[in-house]
Amino acid sequence: MxxxxxxxxxxxxxxxxxxxxxxxxxxxxGTIGVNYGTVADNLPPPVQVASFLRNSTVIRRVRLFDANPEILKAFARTGISVTVNVPNDLIPQLTELSFAQQWVETNVLPYVPATNIVRILVGNEVISTANKLLIGNLVPAMQTLQVALVETSLDRHIHISTPHFLGILLNSTPPSTGKFRPGYDIHVLKPLLEFLRATNSPFMINPYPFFDSSDDTLDYALFRPNPGVFDEATRLTYTNMLDAQLDAVFSALKLLDFEDIDIVIAETGWPSKGDPGQAGVDTGSAEEYNRKLIQHVMSGIGTPLMPNRTFETYIFALFNEDLKPGPTCERNFGLFKPDMTPVYDIGILRPIVANAAANTxxxxxxxxxxxxxxxxxxxxxx
Missing domain, CATH: 1.10.287 (Helix Hairpins)
Structure with a gap:
């Protein structure tokens, strides 16, 4: 009873x-950040966004998809850690030291230390573009940008990385078989990993259980009770898809002897609205995924192959972005509406604490x- x-x-x-x-x-x-995209025509001014995040939420990490000067100024003196992005099309030019120096002088130096810029990402999902010019210049661009940071002593506070999509893996199921695609593994990713290790920078990945889910795997993707997926090689059982994706990346890193490099989740999320027939595309599922995501990555449990860890994680995205192309779901990943009211509540709004000043x-x-x-x-x- x-x-x-x-x-x-x-x-x-x-x-x-x-x-x-x-x-x-x-x-x-300390753990959770948000991707602040701006592909929209109805978003509030950056200064209002920065103030909202600082005063009304517990978010203390923000990732930008560019180095928008208005946004960088808005986050000055907020204490929020900011990650900026060099666009993909600038990667070949960034291999020239004079261009890298100019980029830092224009996009970083005017804003630090008032704005807490902690990371520069060179491109986004570059390998997925299949553009040989961009892919071949990715690591040289990161190395040249590092030289420019060292010259200004910014390398003490700002690290360089680049985010990848899961398509860089040839195998990912079961997680123990995770390996990078041939050709990219030795010629691109190994030099990249050597750079990350030398600069104490993380390997950044964009895992999206949403895009790999179906009616049959929805419980597995949404951290709900499910039978789990058993990995014969490791004798480990996976109870959620995110862990399986992260461990597949870890297995690929281990295969190249880089299992010591930290993994950061640069993007993950779940849309609250989609096209007819899409499984689990609704406000309830989006709230469930992101709430459970936060609980999981900061729990300290880690994953079956990476136990006892937390993962720095950036939820996609801060706002619904009405000008993004593609299916309906692409415009509905936001945690907040343009008026900054929540699309759903995942526990990141800051409670009002009475008499806080009186408490030591x-x-x-x-x-x-x-x-x-x-x-x-x-x-x-x-």
Whole structure:
């Protein structure tokens, strides 16, 4: 028979958990970021966006898809970590030191240190373009940009990387068979990984369980209870698709002896609206994926092949972007509407804390210890 919890006690437990949420929010602030895309004609001014993120959410990491000066100015003195992007078409020019120096002088130097620029991404999913000129110049462009950063001493605070889509993998199922595509593995990715290791930069990947899901695998993609997927080689069972995608990347890195390099999730998300017939494309599924994503990547559980880890993760995207081409879902990945009201709530809005200024760190620590003890006593009474 199901045990019925005493109603007053249940209310007390709920109140205690709410009081203890700042501990959870601190973890979100350190781990979770958002992709701030601007392919729209109805978005609020950047200064308003920066203020909203700083004061009303727990998001403390933002990834841009360019180096928009208005946005960089808007994030000055917010303390939010900002990642900027060099467009794909500039990669060949970036191999010239004079161009790299000019790019840094124009797009970085005027804004630091007021704006906390922490990472520069050279291109986006470059290998997926199949453009030999871009792919062949990717690593040389990153190396030349690094020289320009070293000359200005910015390399102490700003790291260089580039995001990849999962199509760089030849195999990904089961995760233990993960390997990079032949040709790219030795000639592009190995030199890239050597650069990342030398500069203490992460390998950045864009895993999207949404795009690999179907009616049959929806529970697996959305972190719901499911039978799991068993990997015969490792004897490990996967209960969600994101872990399987990340471990396939890890297996590919390990095959080249670069398993020590950190993996950062540069993009992942779930649309709240799509075209008729798409499985799991609705507000509820989007809320479920992103909420459970946050809980999972910051839980410290890690993945079957990478246990006891958290993953720096950037949710795609901050806003719905009404000018993006493609199917309906492409315009509906946003967490917020243009008026900055949430499309759905995933727990990143900052609660109003009364009398916060009167609380010292010491008193908060004592209060939490007391509340934890009280919570334990309440649980023992159930």
């Amino acid at each position: 199901e045990k019925v919890i005493n109603t007053p006690l249940a209310h007390l437990l709920g109140a205690l958990l709410i009081l203890l949420t700042p501990t959870f929010l601190q973890g979100v602030e 760190d010491h008193s908060r620590t004592k209060s939490r210890a007391y509340l934890l003890m009280l919570l334990f006593v309440c649980l023992m009474c159930l």
